[in-house]
Amino acid sequence: VRKSGTGMPVVGMVGGGQLARMTAAAAVGLGVTFRVLSESESESAALVTHDVTVGSHLSLPDVAAFAAKCDVITFDHEHVPGPILAELEAAGTLVRPGGGALRYTQDKLAMRETLRALGIPCPRFAAVSSAADVEAFAGGRLPVVLKAVSGGYDGKGVWICTSTAEIEDVIAHGIPLLAEEFVPFRRELAALVARSPSGQGAAYPVVQTVQVDGICREVLAPAPGLSPDVAIEAEAMALRIAAELGVTGLLAVELFETHQGGLLVNELAMRPHNSGHWTIDGACTSQFEQHLRAVLDLPLGSCAPPDGSFTVMVNLLGGTDPDIFDRYIHVMAADPAVKVHFYGKEVRNGRKIGHVTIVGGPQDDVAAVRDRARRAASYLRWGTEDGD
Ligand SMILES: Nc1ncnc2c1ncn2[C@@H]1O[C@H](COP(=O)(O)OP(=O)(O)OP(=O)(O)O)[C@@H](O)[C@H]1O
Ligand SMILES: [Mg+2]
Numbered sequence: 001v002r003k004s005g006t007g008m009p010v011v012g013m014v015g016g017g018q019l020a021r022m023t024a025a026a027a028v029g030l031g032v033t034f035r036v037l038s039e040s041e042s043e044s045a046a047l048v049t050h051d052v053t054v055g056s057h058l059s060l061p062d063v064a065a066f067a068a069k070c071d072v073i074t075f076d077h078e079h080v081p082g083p084i085l086a087e088l089e090a091a092g093t094l095v096r097p098g099g100g101a102l103r104y105t106q107d108k109l110a111m112r113e114t115l116r117a118l119g120i121p122c123p124r125f126a127a128v129s130s131a132a133d134v135e136a137f138a139g140g141r142l143p144v145v146l147k148a149v150s151g152g153y154d155g156k157g158v159w160i161c162t163s164t165a166e167i168e169d170v171i172a173h174g175i176p177l178l179a180e181e182f183v184p185f186r187r188e189l190a191a192l193v194a195r196s197p198s199g200q201g202a203a204y205p206v207v208q209t210v211q212v213d214g215i216c217r218e219v220l221a222p223a224p225g226l227s228p229d230v231a232i233e234a235e236a237m238a239l240r241i242a243a244e245l246g247v248t249g250l251l252a253v254e255l256f257e258t259h260q261g262g263l264l265v266n267e268l269a270m271r272p273h274n275s276g277h278w279t280i281d282g283a284c285t286s287q288f289e290q291h292l293r294a295v296l297d298l299p300l301g302s303c304a305p306p307d308g309s310f311t312v313m314v315n316l317l318g319g320t321d322p323d324i325f326d327r328y329i330h331v332m333a334a335d336p337a338v339k340v341h342f343y344g345k346e347v348r349n350g351r352k353i354g355h356v357t358i359v360g361g362p363q364d365d366v367a368a369v370r371d372r373a374r375r376a377a378s379y380l381r382w383g384t385e386d387g388d
Helices: 018-030 060-067 082-090 099-106 108-117 131-138 164-171 228-244 287-295 325-334 366-380
Strands: 010-014 033-038 051-054 072-075 125-128 144-148 158-161 177-181 187-195 201-203 207-212 215-221 249-257 263-269 310-317 339-342 352-360
Touching: 010 018, 010 060, 018 033, 018 287, 033 060, 051 060, 060 082, 072 287, 082 099, 099 108, 099 263, 108 125, 108 177, 108 263, 125 131, 131 144, 131 164, 131 177, 144 164, 158 164, 187 228, 187 287, 201 228, 215 366, 228 249, 228 263, 249 287, 310 339, 310 366, 325 339, 325 366, 352 366
Parallel strands: 010 033, 010 072, 033 051
Antiparallel strands: 125 177, 144 158, 144 177, 187 201, 187 207, 187 249, 207 215, 215 310, 249 263, 310 352, 339 352
């Protein structure tokens, strides 16, 4: 018996950020009931979702009461503690992805160890707890990358250390850490796939992502000039990881492409991902709809872009002037092909508050479209020097 009272299933998403907000839009299209568990009424998704429960994803009573009103629950982030997920699953709640899979997004050491055991190529790594451990791992080769085992996002929790003093500063934080070889990559890629509980898989074209200071700034879909062999290898790798880890819903695999054309896995996310925002405008099925289809165990949608098209997405970071709407008129007048997405979040300098996309056709040049998308984002981010 479905819990909506309308015959449509109820999907509950834990977390009220922009990913939940964009999933809400896809739920409107499918006509499924969508609820969010949000920390406050003013979060991005809470502002646009009819059925909001205010509560904490860290509280078992809050999450369990929310889950009781939903047919399946899923996530806008990876921060629900494992023991809460285990309790829900033991009580018979459909949790997708399940706690067994989500663990690999919460614990970078478990993720690295498991991928290594599966024979998936990763940067060399080791658990470290002292500067001596890091020195022994690095063997004199700097930089060395230190990462928080848990809780990092947008590059917070990643330190690229070029000296012993920097290593000691990170160790002084006293948090569980992982050391990784510094990969002098040619570029970063992401492979986004979906997997349903029935075991169907679907793969989006592999994209190029551009990170600045650990924050995703641009996505080029598909990755320009990527060899078809490497693209297939990345898609197959992501589908295999999804199956081996028992992922239900979306899986984003962040990758490094080396100068030799090889691939190394950086990290995993099991939810809609910034590298997939382009799919709203540029693919047959958006990642948000795909995630809903997957967690509802529906047949997955086509991931294909229209023939010969490509999409450029540029993230919109907050500037110092909060009045974004004032600038819409100029951006929209200057380039009618620009699609503006704003998340309704308070504008703060450097915070992800939206994105813009432009879909190019077979006649268009990627560099020119990228320029136009950058210009739009830069104009919307008013009042800072950093507008690229
Ligand atoms: N081993 C490495 N060698 C070189 N650069 C790295 C390495 N690990 C991470 N980076 C750089 O730091 C960025 C952030 O790293 P990572 O994705 O592990 O952190 P995060 O904060 O969990 O990110 P996210 O916001 O995607 O959750 C990467 O996108 C990459 O640009
Ligand atoms: Mg990352």
